[in-house]
Amino acid sequence: LTQVYCTHSEPDYSLPWQKQRQFMSTGSGFVISGRRLLTNAHCVEHHTQVQVKKRGDDTKFVARVLAEGPDCDLALLTVDSEEFWEAVEPLKFGSLPRLQDPVIVVGYPMGGETISVTSGVVSRIEVTSYVHGASELLGVQIDAAINAGNSGGPAFNEEGECVGIAFQSLKDMDVENIGFVIPTAVIFHFLKDFEQNGRYTGNIFLNFLSVQSGFPSLAVWWQKLENSAMRASLKMKSGQKGVLIRRVEPLAPVASAVKAGDVLLSFDGVPIANEGTVSFRTGERIDFEFLVTQKYVCETAELELLRDGKELKVQTVFKPPVRLVPVHLASKMPSYFIVAGLVFVPLCFPYLESECDLGEAEVSGKLREIARNGMVEFEDQQVIVMSQVLAHPVNAGYENLQNVEVLTFNGEKIRNLRQFSRLVDSCTEEFMRFELERHILVVLETKSARLANEQILRDFHVPSERSLDLVEGHTPVTSHEINGRDALPGSIQPAAAA
Incomplete structure (x- = not known):
């Protein structure tokens, strides 16, 4: 010891x-x-x-x-x-x-x-x-x-x-x-x-997306089928048991074989009860997801489904699961980007907890919902948040904005912080337009914003307008961003x- x-x-x-x-x-x-x-x-x-x-x-x-x-x-x-x-x-x-x-x-x-x-x-x-x-x-x-x-x-x-x-x-x-x-x-x-x-393998970083776990996930949201009317509506026969698939993560391998509305009857030949459990040991039952977590990345499993009243068997392979909002940034400094005092960061649980412990009014209901239930829809996706405004005459009127999601820049949808920073860097329009959640619009004059940035950094003792991973030519560290938290x-x- x-x-x-x-x-x-x-x-x-x-x-x-x-x-x-x-x-x-x-x-x-x-x-x-x-x-x-x-x-x-x-x-x-x-x-x-x-x-x-x-x-x-x-x-x-x-x-x-x-x-x-x-x-x-x-x-x-x-x-x-x-x-x-x-x-x-x-x-x-x-x-x-x-x-x-x-x-x-x-x-x-x-x-x-x-x-x-x-x-x-x-x-x-x-x-x-x-x-x-x-x-x-x-x-x-x-x-x-x-x-x-x-x-x-x-x-x-x-x-x-x-x-x-x-x-x-x-x-x-x-x-x-x-x-x-x-x-x-x-x-x-x-x-x-x-x-x-x-x-x-549960501690790696893959092209903006962070691996949640070295323990595979089926990457579906499911519901118990303990109601007889629900089972009848799904054309389940007497004696058939299973759980209803409600959502499937779009980028997960299982998405090619399983659809929302399917009934999952068994996992690798082990029958699943209507309450979502499987036989464990003599006289004991356990959540069927225990069987999933016994798998390793790149292993396969056979799923027995009921679709439109017909039984079918499909194979799925397990890949490292990812989540839209990371739980941990182990050994990795957070990314950030500053434009005329507007501070932008990718959404993660440590940030939310440090700001308002996920319970204060300053965090919008939308951000809390994304943190709990958000799914990755494309490979380089991040949720970008304007965390705060470092006050300066160039951003007057916006200084009270904080913890709001950034949706578009000059009409272009935001995919991740690196793409966002490149859009800002390459902007040749007279004005920069940031569309935020709750229909909030922030407009800055491009030339004035760029001229003010250096002074704002000096005033607030910020060493750089962007984190090292956003500097062109820098190779991101390959490790340590862990997603998750339902x-x-x-x-x-x-x-x-x-």
Whole structure:
């Protein structure tokens, strides 16, 4: 077992040309085979330095982050010092526990400097919302206390085998001692993905679009079919069960085989119930999307559908899932572009949270809806937002505008920030016209706007009018933008670093 010490330096999403003040945190971790350590991704997010200390040792060793999986809240570390690995034995993994099985959680939570041990039992096993990654993966709920600093610590069964990693807890006045553990099935998926590809496929950036997860998604929105009239309207026969496909993501491979209005009857030969569950273990059922998350990128699956009363089978391949609004920008500074004091940024969840925690009136209902439910319609799509106006006489009258989507520039639809910046750079018209949501129009005189830009940058101590990734000739960094998040942050919180 190790204690993890991390120095974080997060971007300032409200002022995207700079970073926030760095801060320190501690978490837990443990050694596995291959001279590696496992911990939670949120323990090392935006890290500038990571150190680890073995139990009973007084020396901290510098660690390197090999892979981060924000979607599954896992991170893989290593230590280059040979001294660290002396007399170190890796933990052995066990299988998925059963309900009421006893578990012991070990880590370094707040309240002391030494190791802490808490015990409890498995109270629930189901597809769980992973708060840090905004993903839905298999999780184990336990009644052992998981507090800040416990993150990344192992959970053991009675045989001393590691059956999971502590990662989040439910904080509410009406509940106590509800903690969550990442089971070995998710851990093995993360490790195998890394070992097969030399990196984690859920942590890459592909031509403006950011990969949501190394765990595939079927890329459809579905609805339960528990109402008999609904089933009859879909021409389902007696005994037929399944779920109704309501939306299909346009760029997903499944879009070529599945249509909205289809009934999904089975996945890889496993029948799906009207409530959306499949048989799991003896006497247990689980959300059918668990079967989807067991797949790897580029693997295939057979779907049995009911379309217009006729059964058919189709094949689909799984590609890295993407979402329109990123959840994380791990190790990547936000993009921005400034025109005459008007600050434009791509919409992402960290930006929304930093601005108004997704709940303030300043964020329009449209932006919140896009963040929750937006789908990518073309390959280089981004949602561009005017975040604020750096006040100057050239933009007088617009200084109160903030957090509004930009729709067009001089009549041309905005695809992404790079295309938008090129449109502005190449503008030869007398006026620049920015059409925003809610039918708002911003007009600037082109010549005056360009002349004022340099002075505005000096006045507000902004080093450049655009982020480095928008500079012509610059090759974007190929990594670290993670999409996702179907819902607003809830009361379930990562066990967090102390």
